[in-house]
Amino acid sequence: MEDDRMLTLTANGTEVVKQCRAALCQALEGKFQCTPWIHNIEDGAALSFFHSKAAIVPEIRYNKQLSKNLNVSVWKDDLTKHKVDAVVNAANEDLSHGAGLAGALSRVGGPMIQKWSKDLVRKYGKVSTGSVISTKAGNLPCKMIIHAVGPCLSLNPTVEELSKASELLQETVQNILKRANSENLQSVAIPAISSGIFNFPLTKCAEIIVNTVKSAGESRSARARSLEVRLVNNDDPTVQEMLKACLHILGTSDTLPGQNLGNAPTQSSFPSLDLGNITLYLKTGGIENEATEVIVNTIGTDLDLSKGLVTKAILEKGGQQIQQELNRKCRHGLDGDVFVTSGCKLKCPGFHKSLEFPFIELFAPSLEAQKEAKSWLIRTLCSCPEKLEIHNNNIMHLSLEDHKKLMSIQSEFHVEITEIFKSGHGVIIIKGGAAGVGCAALEVEAILCQAQENFAQNEEKLMQNDLNDLGQQIETTPNRLYQKTMLSELNAQNWKKTFSNYDLSVVKVEEIKNVVLKQLFRLNGKRIQAQPQRLYQRVSAQFVDLICRVGFQREYAPPKEQKYGAGIYFTNDLEKGKYFWPEYEERYIYFIEAQVLTGKHTLGSQEMIVPPPTASDPLVRYNSVTNNRGVYVIFNGQHAYPEFIITCQKKDETYI
Template identity: 40%
Template sequence: MDREDKIPLNEDLVVTVSKCGSELTLCLESKFGCTAVLHGVEAASSSSFNGCMQPKKVTPEKRYSIQLPKGLKVSVWKDDLTSHQVDAVVNAANEQLQHAGGLALALANAGGPEITRESERIIKNHECVKTGDAVVTRAGNLFCKRVIHAVGPHLKPNPSKKDIEKAAPFLQRAVMSILECLQKENLRSVAIPALSSGIFNFPLEYCAEIIVRTLKEYHDSNSGRQNQAFEIHLVNHDEPSVKAMERACHRILGPNSYSTAVTMGTSSDTHSVKMNAVTLSIKKGYIEREKTCVIVNTTSPRLDLVAGAISKAILDKAGRELQTEIRQKQQHPKHGDVIKTKGYKLDCQFVYHVLCQHKLLGEMSAEEILWGSVLKCLHMAVNDHMTSISFPAIGSGVLGFTSHEVASIMTSAVVDFSKRYRGVPMDVCFVLYPADEDIFRTSYDITPHIELDACSVEAQREARRWITDLLFGEHQRITINNNHVMHFGQKDHEELLSLQTMFNVNLRVFCRDGRAGVSITGDSGDVRAAAVRIEAMCCRAQEDFALAEESDMLHSLVRWQCKGLPELQKPKINAVVEKAYLAGAETKRLSVNGLAVQVNFKTKTVEDDHGRCARVERNCFDSYGKQKLSGGSFYKRETVDLKKSVHPKWKTDEMFRRKGLEIVKVERVENMALRQLFELNGKRVSGQPRRLYQRVSAQFCELICRVGFQREYAPPDEQKCGAGIYFSADLDTAMRLWRGPENEEYMYFFEAEVLTGNTTHGFPDVTAPPPMRGDPLVHYDSVTDKTKKITVIFSGQQALPLYLITCKPRRSGYV
């Protein structure tokens, strides 16, 4: 079976991938070791994480409106707060008025430095703005007079009911503070977002209810006296928040007094991509039936339109006048010329006749002539003030070009034209006869697509499936499950805030039952782009985590020492030096706390930029360093020849057959650093190690080979025995512990040696080995379930990965 390595992208997906292309390639490399090349897509720079990318423009859309008896008007809008036109907009601020992410950053960027300067002045005079309070600054360049900075409550992920009820009065107080600012500043209208929802973890539906109910209470009280005709706009850019506000208003304020019909645009089924002002489309059809400004024909210098199927079809539809005119146009026609005639009975204004030669004839390159002819037709269309042009598959017939050559040459010419064209929008269409399946397929090779290259068929297919599941289809909600979300720092959460505004989506971070992740809701294209960005954040977090584990692991086994440069002994730098040494590098340039140095492994010296030299030494502990693996690393995985293997379970394959699985391949894992630490732990833990199993997802296979088993890599569906690293005694238990997605193509199981030692029953709230016999200084080595088929350890150094077994379901399914 041929490897499928090209994923074509339609116009919508090109737009999506352009917003997250660099992050998409990072994810594929991190998760599957798969290299991805984006063709026909200009990927946004990752610097857009820092707020450089402008948020998507939202067309203002009023969803609800009501005027209450005492004059208060309340309406619900889907719009961008940075451009919404009212007297004041509300910023969801923090106590220090640091506009570092999300809505605060968007307003600060749009409004200019004036907002930040006034915010800093307020903090300098008052130290902070308390939760529930609000302050006012000028609006700078925004479409309003003032910005009201309201500080709503900030809850931890998955807050308890008690925490929510405790925070609710502060949210109510924040809304009242906004209304008080309106009165004080003599403002008549304000735009209020869903304060504290989303990344600040206040439940959206309850948030909407509190905001609307507070407005109702304000209206009904003395503060809402007759003729106090404020206009309150409840404005959000994401659909879930808008819907929540609509529901709350209907329930609390009454029926909508405003109606509107919304017509949503639908995307065409034609495979197309927009490149600057040029839209290139590929479709099956008949060129002579096209309704367009220009139809392109192909003929020979003899100008006989009867020769060739395309030319004859065009002539039959246009009429004999077409043949008469073309013969009168050119006295000495030659290869590469383009002759213009009227369209006559065709549904076009002009026909451009391209004079091509056979691929094997003539002194000039036929490919260059074909490429130049396409460009010439495009420039002629511009000079003739035409806005659409349709091409057949020029050269695929008697001229001798292969389908791939035709697709490649023609499309590359259009791409080159689009890079320089800055005129009115131009529609370019390749019309392929229904029988030309091969041309239609190979046209994808040079139209926008993602090209994948991986070290194995399994990795290739896993990468393709991940892209397909994430990018294709309409997703108004995507949930990313990755426990490395728990390692997100302040900058990561600020990044989430920026993404929420950038892509007009609603984000919710969760952590429950030992699983963490991010839920994304909003419009489909925005949700997909935001999901890729957040997946990339998780990949970076897991790589930072792995590097830290790797550094600590190597630091405990080998030390690079230099009397003149003690910084080399720090874990991170020590690991970098050790890995460079194992890789066989003669020299390695490092930056140590801002000091640039060159390490020469051949002479065992280090030199800084000032020419100062010193000796370096490599000191290994115990048996580490006596063995050196091929491949220039401290770990490797190599495929086992199952025909020669003496492992009984792989020879009979019975354990996997019973579960309806077929072994695809088995890889032996060797990690000399992990083995050394495992053997050291074996001296502490009593008893012989057990052979146990763990099921993991594809993206963590390489990480386990590299830094061993971690609780973040394979959390079970339920942590009934505690928050540790789970193993199973058999495949049945593994399949129950880790339930993968439906219809998955591959499953991955590690066989490991595990030091279980003294064990006891585990419980869900156990986070470390419990003490033995009540002695706080003596602990069990592991915990287990009642059946003893599940074992949980709390240190990755108690387990050593031996084999990675890749399986797939048999055709007959599970038994």
């Protein structure tokens, strides 16, 4: 049966994912740190690995020895299957591999490629245009992927824009070759970087790439290792442009080697097709007679093995025990279900019965994040609403360019988009046809997630600058500013007992360590000379990790009503905490336990945007405001330090 890692898509959901794959990937990463692996769905740029319409036979069109240790060749082939030391990915600065070549490499290579890429962006920031960065290759038949960020042009670039972009493309190719040398590679496959969706003119793109490779050959040290540069593309127009550029710039080709050099499938008495790490063999005969590890059989939802010629043959050969074993597992199946039984009398240990279907496989840092991601996908893709509301205060951080994108989304998907911000709560309402609403929702979520990430990165820089201004030098953790550590069952007992009194069942408790936030909090404590209180804030799943990164922000967790000022709200009463904040459409309830510098406080009121003055001097103000019934409001996020994340759910709630 389907588990929380897999989501079978409806026809509407399939169409939405087909059109908006990149936005889906970015939204899942931004909201849940989750990477999707999309199966059996084609997009406009690249076919799914599992459903390629026609395999490309590797074909070399040109070959030239430029120097003693540098060779260049032109190939028509699929980069996801091409066998070299490294393939080059035409990446964007965020390393979001949603569509095009990047999406294809990520899908075939596996979800870890996207995860490794995002980890690099978190560690080093965005990859600037002209630069490269490398990751492992996952399931691809190469040692590594070199992610190269080429220039992106407007649809009708000016002469000046094209000139600047040409310099950047040349720099990109130079950096690819430098990386190949520094990694001691013997072969690298380079596509037509920046052509296609990046709008760089194809002819000029080919000329720049070839000229840059030629210059590298002329200046290459005689002591350098031999390097084979393969210009690999999967469509004839691009291959032809690369061939034309080589003939014009490098001259006629040397004698061509065998057409499938280095890419030939293993020889066999049966017709075969090399699919990278997989070889497909085509045989005739009865599948029930095959000696293999697994036999796959497609069946109806009634799970009756006596129907259909192939299924019936498997049943007769394997025996009725297969049907009995299947019936013990389930009486009725759904589209997409996969069942495993033993092989019984068949020549295999076991065989699968499955139905071919489009589905999304989710890879998340925790089971809870995985479940939240799936629930969100169901609401967005499977319920087919004609009206959808996105509650997200990141609309405060949208730029003018972002709002122009929203206008374009309206036109492209024939929907109506309305933005509302009231009483500390932002909402975007999308109305239209079901497919249009789904597509628009993913695109809007992706824009919001990018705005969220830009804000968080800026806050991290400001935090570090604040410490530098105060002369504080600290060491951060290797990959990020914070760490989360889950407490053992024994160490979490106190929280379980406390939350149980409020009909909440604790799933896990995680301790947060953020050395920058901690130091800023300590310095603020010394400045206002106050002892912290231990208080709670309820937050949405999307903002848990953001609070760990950059601390509390007023837009991350506004209460239902801002009765005591436009600040950051906390409470010492868990019962109040359950209902003081909105009921989020989520599988779990998330509380952050924090140390809060409430200091000198006074009664708050709705119109306050900062604490009121303590006396006649407007520069001397209270540290916080309160309702005198357990609710406190601060107006500076550095006056609170998040210590623990408590993930829980209501005792009477169970999820299937």
